[in-house]
Amino acid sequence: MAEVVRRELVYVLTAVVVIIMIVDYFFAVPAISAIAGELNTWATVISTMALTLGAVNIIRVHSRNVRKRTPGVWYHSAWLIFIFAFVLLLGLTNINNPSANPIYKWIFDYSYVSLGQTWYAITGFYIASAAYRAFRARNIDAALLLIAGILVMLKNAPIGEVIWAQLPVLGGWFNDIGQMPAMRTFLIVAAFGLLAFGFRTLLGRERGFYGEVGGG
Amino acid sequence: MSQESIWDRLQRIDRRVIYWILFILLMIPFIRPLSLPVSIGPQSITFIEGLRKLKEGDVVVINISSGVSAWPECLPSLVAVSKVLIQQKAKIIFWTSFVDGHMTFEKIVEKVPEFKKLTYGVDYVHLGFYTGAEPAVAQLAKNIRSIFTTDYKGTPIDQLPIMKGVNSANDVKMVISSDTGDYCDYYIRQWRIPYGVPLAEIGIAMNFSAYQPHWQAGILFGVTAGARGGAELEKLIGAPGDATITMDSINTSHLLVIVAVILANLGYAATRRRK
Amino acid sequence: MIVAGRQTAFVFLIVTVALFYIFLEMARRGRRIPIRTFPAIAAIPEAIGRCAEMGKPLLYTSGYAMETLSNPDQGPQTLASISILSHVARLAVKAGVKLYYFTCIQDSLPLVEETLRTAYLEEGKPEEFDPLQIKYQAGQSPYLNAVLGFMQRERPAANILMGGFYYESVVMGEGGNTIGAMQIAGTANTHQMPFLIATCDYCLIAEELYAASANITQDPWVLGCLRGEDIMKIVILALLIVGFVISFTGTTFLIDVLKR
Amino acid sequence: MGYPTTMDGILGIWTALALMLFVYSYPLYKENQLFRFAEHFFIGLSLAIAAITGIQTTIRLAINPLMAGKVHYIIPILLGFMMYLILHRDYRWVSRYPIAILVGSSIGLGMRGTIIPNILSQIIATITPPKPGADATAWFNFVYIGIGTILAVMYFLLTFEHKGPLLYPTRLGRWVIMIGLGAYFGNTVLFRMAMLSGRAQFLLQVLGLVPF
Numbered sequence: 001m002a003e004v005v006r007r008e009l010v011y012v013l014t015a016v017v018v019i020i021m022i023v024d025y026f027f028a029v030p031a032i033s034a035i036a037g038e039l040n041t042w043a044t045v046i047s048t049m050a051l052t053l054g055a056v057n058i059i060r061v062h063s064r065n066v067r068k069r070t071p072g073v074w075y076h077s078a079w080l081i082f083i084f085a086f087v088l089l090l091g092l093t094n095i096n097n098p099s100a101n102p103i104y105k106w107i108f109d110y111s112y113v114s115l116g117q118t119w120y121a122i123t124g125f126y127i128a129s130a131a132y133r134a135f136r137a138r139n140i141d142a143a144l145l146l147i148a149g150i151l152v153m154l155k156n157a158p159i160g161e162v163i164w165a166q167l168p169v170l171g172g173w174f175n176d177i178g179q180m181p182a183m184r185t186f187l188i189v190a191a192f193g194l195l196a197f198g199f200r201t202l203l204g205r206e207r208g209f210y211g212e213v214g215g216g
Numbered sequence: 217m218s219q220e221s222i223w224d225r226l227q228r229i230d231r232r233v234i235y236w237i238l239f240i241l242l243m244i245p246f247i248r249p250l251s252l253p254v255s256i257g258p259q260s261i262t263f264i265e266g267l268r269k270l271k272e273g274d275v276v277v278i279n280i281s282s283g284v285s286a287w288p289e290c291l292p293s294l295v296a297v298s299k300v301l302i303q304q305k306a307k308i309i310f311w312t313s314f315v316d317g318h319m320t321f322e323k324i325v326e327k328v329p330e331f332k333k334l335t336y337g338v339d340y341v342h343l344g345f346y347t348g349a350e351p352a353v354a355q356l357a358k359n360i361r362s363i364f365t366t367d368y369k370g371t372p373i374d375q376l377p378i379m380k381g382v383n384s385a386n387d388v389k390m391v392i393s394s395d396t397g398d399y400c401d402y403y404i405r406q407w408r409i410p411y412g413v414p415l416a417e418i419g420i421a422m423n424f425s426a427y428q429p430h431w432q433a434g435i436l437f438g439v440t441a442g443a444r445g446g447a448e449l450e451k452l453i454g455a456p457g458d459a460t461i462t463m464d465s466i467n468t469s470h471l472l473v474i475v476a477v478i479l480a481n482l483g484y485a486a487t488r489r490r491k
Numbered sequence: 492m493i494v495a496g497r498q499t500a501f502v503f504l505i506v507t508v509a510l511f512y513i514f515l516e517m518a519r520r521g522r523r524i525p526i527r528t529f530p531a532i533a534a535i536p537e538a539i540g541r542c543a544e545m546g547k548p549l550l551y552t553s554g555y556a557m558e559t560l561s562n563p564d565q566g567p568q569t570l571a572s573i574s575i576l577s578h579v580a581r582l583a584v585k586a587g588v589k590l591y592y593f594t595c596i597q598d599s600l601p602l603v604e605e606t607l608r609t610a611y612l613e614e615g616k617p618e619e620f621d622p623l624q625i626k627y628q629a630g631q632s633p634y635l636n637a638v639l640g641f642m643q644r645e646r647p648a649a650n651i652l653m654g655g656f657y658y659e660s661v662v663m664g665e666g667g668n669t670i671g672a673m674q675i676a677g678t679a680n681t682h683q684m685p686f687l688i689a690t691c692d693y694c695l696i697a698e699e700l701y702a703a704s705a706n707i708t709q710d711p712w713v714l715g716c717l718r719g720e721d722i723m724k725i726v727i728l729a730l731l732i733v734g735f736v737i738s739f740t741g742t743t744f745l746i747d748v749l750k751r
Numbered sequence: 752m753g754y755p756t757t758m759d760g761i762l763g764i765w766t767a768l769a770l771m772l773f774v775y776s777y778p779l780y781k782e783n784q785l786f787r788f789a790e791h792f793f794i795g796l797s798l799a800i801a802a803i804t805g806i807q808t809t810i811r812l813a814i815n816p817l818m819a820g821k822v823h824y825i826i827p828i829l830l831g832f833m834m835y836l837i838l839h840r841d842y843r844w845v846s847r848y849p850i851a852i853l854v855g856s857s858i859g860l861g862m863r864g865t866i867i868p869n870i871l872s873q874i875i876a877t878i879t880p881p882k883p884g885a886d887a888t889a890w891f892n893f894v895y896i897g898i899g900t901i902l903a904v905m906y907f908l909l910t911f912e913h914k915g916p917l918l919y920p921t922r923l924g925r926w927v928i929m930i931g932l933g934a935y936f937g938n939t940v941l942f943r944m945a946m947l948s949g950r951a952q953f954l955l956q957v958l959g960l961v962p963f
Contacts (some may be wrong), residue, residue: 003844006844007844007847009884010850010851011884013851013855015853016855017855017859021333021856021859021860021863022504022859022862023474025497025863026411026493026504027493027494028494032811037355037358038823039351039855039856040351040358040860041354041362042827042830043351043352043852043853043856043857044347044352045830046348046830046853047349047351047826047853048346048347048348048805048809048815048831048836049805049828049831049832049834050805050834050849050860051315051802051804051808051836052801052802053834053835054798055798055801055805057838058877059798060796061597061629062871065391067928074657076788076790076791077791079788079792079795080791083791083792083799084796084799086511086514087796087797087799087800088803091799091802091803095806095807097370097958098803102759106759106763108800109319110763110764111766112769113284113285113316113460113793114283114767114768114770114771115770115774115789115793116283116797117284117287117288117949117950117953118771118774118775119285119793120286120946121288121946122658122775122777122942123237123661124469125235125238125775125947126661126778127796127939128234128235128238128472128684129231130329130482130662131477132231132477133480133669134661134664134665134669134689134690135476135477135690136481136690137481138484140926140929141688141694141926142391142688142689145929145930146477146689146933147933148931148936148937149685149936149940150474150772151472151840151933151936151937153474153937153941154474155232155937156421156441156938156941157470157471158253158254158255158464158467159250159470159471161252168255172255174930174933174934175894175937175938176257176428176902177897179758179931179932180429180896181895181899181900181903181925181928181931182928182930182931182932182935183426183935184424184429184873184896184900185900185906185907185928186931187869188724188727188869188904189697189904190697191865191869191870192696192724193679193698195504195507195508195511195720195865196717196719196863197563197567197858198858198859198862199512199716200712200713201854201959204468211762214312236779239775239951242944243952244956244959245950275869284902286946288945288948315800315801317804344811345807346804346808350856350860350864354856354860363812365815365816369762371807402860404868405860405861405864405868406860408866409867419946421938422682422935422942426681427874430872432876432896433873433875433876434876435868435872441941442938442939442941442942442945444941444945461952462948462949462952465948465952466941466945469944469947469948470940470941470944471789473940473944497867500871502865503866503870503871504862504866524910525912527909527911527912527913528912528913563854563857563858616794630790630794632777656858657843681932682939683937684932685932685933685935686936688929696928698776698909702909717909717910718910720909721909724907724908727904728901730874731874731877731878731897731900731901731904732901734874735877737879738880740891741880746875746878746879749874749875750871
């Protein structure tokens with residue numbers, strides 16, 4: 001019995017929080033507004049504290065690799081754990097201003113920034129090879145997509161204007177007007193998806209984010 | 217050799233050959249710049265016009281929700297916008313939802329010399345990091361001090377002259393959000409619509425498509441498309457910078473992709489006609 | 492009472508939620524809510540037939556999706572993909588085609604295994620199910636490598652890429668193209684739709700992924716909401732059509748109501 | 752920022768370049784140990800920076816106010832610690848309460864906030880005609896966006912079969928959507944290539960061929 005109460009109570013709590021937020025917006029009742037503000041502050045504190053939770057979870061996965069000596073993987077996991085612990089300790093030496101630690105700042109400025117930008121850009125390679133080997137106008141959909149895409153590319157790249165003066169105008173039309181109906185429709189469809197997801201959450205049906213899989 | 221085998225052999229080119237060609241093509245314009253003119257889109261024009269309406273002492277928030285990994289796309293626009301805000305003598309409050317946002321703030325200050333004539337804590341400030349997605353953004357609109365009790369170096373917020381009388385969205389004249397993800401949606405829903413605060417988006421190029429309908433609906437007064445938007449803003453304020461240089465290498469990379477798509481489809485048409 | 496400028500929005504919200512509830516109840520009481528035919532789903536039997544004909548396996552994968560079911564944007568896409576997997580698995584078992592499922596989402600593994608085991612059971616071949624058909628790799632790069640490696644070695648005749656994809660979509664789409672596989676895709680991530688459309692033969696876009704999965708699971712909660720959404724889309728279509736037509740006359744009555 | 756002159760600066764840019772080449776050794780050559788080394792280095796580093804920032808911000812956001820006498824901050828701090836019980840199988844249910852607050856507030860804010868900007872404003876913008884005296888292009892664009900949006904929304908009717916009166920409008924609707932996704936594709940190429948060109952530029956800068 002306790003298990004059922006514990007479970008259902010959580011969904012009721014979620015629904016109450018959702019309703020408070022909605023009432024606060026449409027009715028502007030000072031008392032509700034104060035509660036909503038407090039709940040949003042709590043949510044911010046919880047999210048902030050959960051930042052470290054993500055790290056703990058991933059370190060747990062990698063330490064299992066090290067314990068089990070998973071072939072070809074465990075030494076990379078050990079390296080990951082070492083870097084995590086080393087940089088964490090460096091940062092904790094001056095938690096109020098970690099960058100004051102010269103080694104921490106050096107690692108941040110040169111390794112983190114470079115790796116971040118390098119990783120983020122890797123898809124550029126894949127787009128180039130896919131453009132050559134896979135982007136085919138196999139049907140009307142793909143044909144329209146590729147034509148609009150090429151025209152927008154010729155508008156974005158300054159050389160388009162050199163090739164033909166009207167290219168930026170044509171590409172500009174697709175970029176400013178041509179894509180509007182589709183993007184506007186995606187906004188409308190996404191809004192309804194959010195409302196439906198919220199409705200199912202209100203009635204305790206959406207449980208994926210609690211770690212329970214699928215419908216209850 | 218019949219024509220079909222040419223397409224078959226072209227198709228069997230190792231993908232790494234294409235990667236090397238691309239990486240080399242990207243480098244050439246940095247060594248020998250083409251410096252072609254950049255045409256300016258209406259979204260950049262309304263962006264600068266919106267900034268020019270600011271009066272001395274107006275408080276502007278710059279929300280950094282793009283990481284250091286997106287510097288090539290978002291930093292040039294942030295630098296250009298900061299220059300205009302300083303020219304308008306506005307007071308600038310930075311804050312960030314990225315753990316490396318202070319790096320972006322310090323890089324902006326480094327790239328905008330005019331900051332040296334200003335006083336930190338009086339003319340501009342960086343309040344630091346916050347997380348929590350939409351609840352945090354909603355609470356910032358209601359009570360900034362419930363989210364930021366200090367600036368990013370730990371100085372209590374009430375010891376910062378710039379923050380005197382700045383408590384909520386009602387005290388902020390404009391928000392500029394730099395995004396790689398959804399934070400602009402949160403500022404639309406929790407700042408722009410409820411409080412009417414003018415809002416503009418500095419986004420990676422993909423975000424331009426997503427926020428174009430909001431610009432046309434008048435919800436956003438400006439949208440920049442990554443490095444291209446940065447180059448347009450730089451041209452509008454007459455201060456060519458990093459984005460203008462990047463535009464050169466965009467030419468060669470885009471030509472490669474376009475030629476690749478055309479070749480792929482010529483080959484596809486040829487092989488289909490053979491079947 | 493209701494804050495000015497939000498009255499129309501409030502009516503909109505109440506009507507939408509009411510419609511959701513009405514159609515949910517109708518669906519619960521057995522009233523059939525049809526989902527339209529999607530070419531991508533209709534092509535699945537053809538893809539499986541191709542695998543059987545060529546004696547090749549079928550590859551199914553649900554994307555990076557932030558490596559967890561609890562992400563509010565990506566989790567629902569993974570769950571929809573697993574529902575479609577149950578449909579695909581049953582057809583594959585019936586045709587004697589070997590299906591391999593690749594993922595990097597650890598917390599989805601129990602559900603995937605249960606889905607596949609049930610499919611084999613329902614087709615009367617429980618003994619043919621081998622847990623090793625489920626290939627798990629932690630991390631986006633290792634997961635991508637595992638899929639590309641499988642494509643090169645086993646050369647599946649068909650790939651089904653359904654779920655919350657990130658940049659791995661363009662690489663997998665290209666990989667499948669170069670081995671001549673038939674490819675069916677589906678995602679609600681706008682940033683990956685162009686790549687899946689350009690590299691695959693069929694593609695479900697945005698809400699279609701959830702509708703296709705609801706059609707398979709016949710989940711009244713999702714079907715009811717989809718019907719409610721459609722009715723509201725019809726309301727919006729009416730507003731757009733009427734508003735568009737009267738805009739030529741200069742009347743702004745409708746705009747003023749929407750702004751109230 | 753010119754070419755670094757200090758030892759740690761020079762060592763820094765060459766380390767940054769080495770790490771970049773380790774990562775790009777994967778597409779430009781093949782998957783290898785250097786790539787995995789750089790990958791795990793980045794994951795470990797990102798996790799550590801997130802953890803430090805999380806701890807620093809928790810202190811400023813909640814613990815300092817609590818110490819300064821705002822006793823009610825004890826509740827969100829307790830809820831924050833309850834999140835960690837998600838790691839323990841037996842007490843995972845405890846973590847659902849802070850999640851309920853996170854999910855409830857996010858979904859409530861989303862549901863209340865999405866209708867005006869994502870639905871009503873988009874309808875208003877679509878049916879607002881160009882100002883009097885606008886040129887033919889403005890009217891053409893107005894008609895294209897109006898009819899295109901109507902067709903695209905029709906395409907997303909999911910519980911009505913696309914046949915009969917809906918057959919051609921929904922087909923046109925899908926084409927309008929493809930044009931939109933094509934423009935999105937063009938901007939995605941711009942985004943990825945601008946990022947990659949930044950890396951190419953950095954390589955030349957470190958080699959001293961191009962100024963920093």
